[in-house]
Every structure is written in structure tokens, then in C-alpha cells.
Amino acid sequence: MPEYRRILLDGAAVRVVREGDLLVSPDGRSVPADKAVHLPPVEPSKIIAVHLNHRSRVAEFQITLSATPTYFHKPTSALNAHNGAVVRPEGCRWLNYEGEVAIVIGRTCRNVSPEEAGEYIAGYTVANDFGLHDFRDTDAGSMLRVKGSDTLCPLGPGLVTDWDFRGKYLRTYVNGTVVQNGSTDEMTWDMNYLVADIARTITLLPGDVLLSGTPANSRPVGPGDVVEVEVEGLGRLTNHVVTGPVPVRADVGAQPTESEEVLSTALGGDWEFRGIRPPRRG
Template sequence: MRTARISYGGAIHEAIEWEGRLKLDNGQIVEEQDVVWLTPIVPRTVFALGLNYADHAAELSFAAPSEPLVFLKSPNAFIGHQGFTRRPDDVTYMHYECELAVIIGQTVRNVKKENAYKYIKGYSVANDYAFRDYLENYYRPNLRVKNRDSCTPFGPWMVDAGDIANPMDLKLTTHVNNKLVQQGTTADMIFDIPTLIEYLSSFMTLSENDVILTGTPKGSVNTAVGDVVVTEVEGIGRLVNTIIGDESFTNR
């Protein structure tokens, strides 16, 4: 099943797909274009992987890591499907990152790889924009690179884990203004999903609605104000986002 969170008529609802429209938790049927899309869950702790695809590490001229490179993301970074991401005037290089998002389903600690999938609630799509001007070093993106307001579109759907036969064999694509600019497959992750869950849970507790952003393949290029960016993960969803400039904001 695919579920979403939306705002409609002054209230927040859970929704499911319904014959090309949305069926709300109160039974009401509405058109997709008439709602405001929220993130499919309210993210708790969010773990983001750096350089988890060897081809992406190579295009940045970095060696592939020998253990997961993980950093945290703050709640202010996340916006929903059809949202707007601000491109500051002082940034010269801002690029998308299409990623499979893994949503944890229960409180766990010390999970073994062979049992990891049973603790996943579902999957979604994230576009984890990076502001490369402010990168400190390859293994520790600082706050200005990965935690700006609205810099991580997330959604539109959460797909139940049981509906995805093999999350380690899904195609990822990004289109900018209808042009294909990035493609890859989750099969090329350096550290697969079970390994990441085992690694993280070995030293800290994971909880329901924690999210793991599993990294992006090669193909990240600079974007500009006005670009419409579509990140898609096979079988999970199609996430649309538009880049806007500082002039759209009254308070800078």
C-alpha cells in the first residue's frame, strides 16, 4: 500500500491512492492537485549516507569509504512533494541527490543483517540537495551543505516494506526540466540496507520513523532557479520539486 500525508481543507490527513485521486482518512475523495503534500511521515532521527555509491565517490574524486559515512539531518530541511527549495544568491553550485529513503518501523538495538528487513516500515523517495560551496571535507558535510530550510524534498508516498520484493534492485533517476540527468540502481550501493541497519543499531537505538537516506549514484550536476527537478525510485514514487531564488522570500 502507498500512503501519504496531505493538508486539505485546513486539516492534515493520511491518504491513499484511489483511481488517480486521493482517498482521505475521512473517506473523502479529492484531486491530487487540490492538496498540499506533506512528508509521508514526520521524520524522527534522519541518518544520511555520504558516498554510498562508488561511481558518485569517483565523480567527486574521492575514494570509496571503508565504513559508512553518516551525518544527521534536521527537521527544518524536509518538505513535501510539489514543494519549493530555496537556492541562495551566494551559492554557486547546488545539486540534487536522488535517494531511496528507508523508514524504520519499531524500536530496535543490535540488529543483525539477516534480520534487518523485519524492522523496516516502508520506503520513500528523497532529494537531498547539496550546497557544495560549503563542503568542509568529504566525510563531514557541515550544516550549510545539508541542513538548509527546505533542502530535502521527501515523498510523496510511503510504500509498505512488504510490497517491495527487493529494495536492493531498484532503478533511480533524476530529470531536470524533463531531461534525464542521473540514473543508477540501488544494487550499486557500497553498504546495503541490512548493513546500514546493523551498523547504526550497533551503537545506538533506532526508533519508529527514524529514516535512513541511503545515498545517491553519479550524475549530480548544478541546478538553477526555475528548474523543475523530478527524482524517482522504481516502484516507490515520483517526487517533484521546484527551485526558487532569494527574491521569492521577504525575510532573508
């Protein structure tokens, strides 16, 4: 399965192909993969994410899944890359990881059937759909700041083509410990369905990204934590959490909160029974 990455090579953004432990540019230059400065593997015009898809996540919240998918939008300014820092703003506490598979569109796609949708997919990459739940009370409908704040959409390390999404494991690690362990087989709607659903009314362009949902056990992380998402056949996306250099401004807009809605979402819907609180790192 070919894997393509985007890296900074001698100061320029270059698309390279992975050959074993090396990343090789079109002109023949190479760099060890573990030494490269990675960029997001694609440059989307839009990033669309499904709210709930994995059955384990639905069961965790003890809710009934809607008959069809619902979605939210992450701005492209949220993009981040393999080995990039994820910023938790000063004054915020409820930053959650969500390991996912990202679908990457290969050619202009509009009004296609689920059976045709696979022909419009260029490949797949690993994603971490971080959520800043401190703003959930004010942005629960749009998820704009919750999911769209800067650095909250790491993708990578590469774009893998000719990958069969069926029966693949998905695992998230925090500081080396497995915290999510799911499978693409527990998705209610598969990759082709999601593409066809969105493309009914929204034209998908080459490079556009669809995030396909996360398994159970999304939980808060804090500064100093290393979060890795591994998907069978796609590789492992690594990021670390840091504290933002300045607090969220207090002279404008809604402020971070710790309501029942915030805590219930951040801690998996059963926080009041377990009394779990994340450490106040940073």
C-alpha cells in the same frame, strides 16, 4: 504495494492511502493526487544520510571507498515535500540535487543484525538530498549547512510498504532531461546493512529516515529549474528551485565560497577539465 501519503485536507494534516489517481482519507473523503497539497510522508525524529554508497559516484570522484559507511545528519527543519519549493539563498550558486531512496523505520530499532533489520523497516520513499556546496569549506566535516539548510530534504510523494529494494532503477530529471540514471544494485551497502549499522549505537524510532546514497552526476541547479527523482515502484518526487528572498547575512559567520573544494564537489570532481559553470539564474 500499499502507498500512504500525508496531505493537507480541509486545513488538517491527514494520512491518506493512494487508490489509483485518488488519495482517500480514513473517513472516506478523497482528493485527486495531482491536486493535493502534500506534506512529507513521515515525521522523523532524525534524518541520517550515508556519504557515499553508489559505486558510480565513487568512481566519478576517483577515490577509494572506506571499508565501512560514514554518515551525516540532516535536521528535521530541512524537511520538504512533493511539489515543494527548494530555496537557494540569495548569494549562493552551488545547489546540487542528489536523487536517493529513503528508508523509513517502522518500530523502535536498536542492536539488530542486518538479517533482522528488514523487520524494523516500515517502507521506503523517494528523497532528494540537496546540497548547498557554497558552505562546504566551513562545514565539510559536519555538512550541517551544506545538507541541513531549510527545504533541502524533500521526501515523497508517499510511503510505500512491501517494496523490494533489489534491482530497482533510480533516475533524476532536470527540466525533463535525465541527469542521473542508477540502480539500487550498485549500492555497496544495502538498506538492511545501513539500518543495522546505525542501530548499533543510535536508537532508531518509528518514522526516522535513513538516506541511502546517490548515483553519479549530481550537478548544480538554479532558480526556475524543476527537479524530479523517480524510483521504480516508489513514484516520482517533484520539486522546483527558487531564490531566497534575502541574502545570507554577511555580518556573522562564514560566507559562501567558490574554492577548489566547492567547485570540485559541485561539478563532479572534473570541473577543471571541462570548464563547466552553471548559469547565473536568479
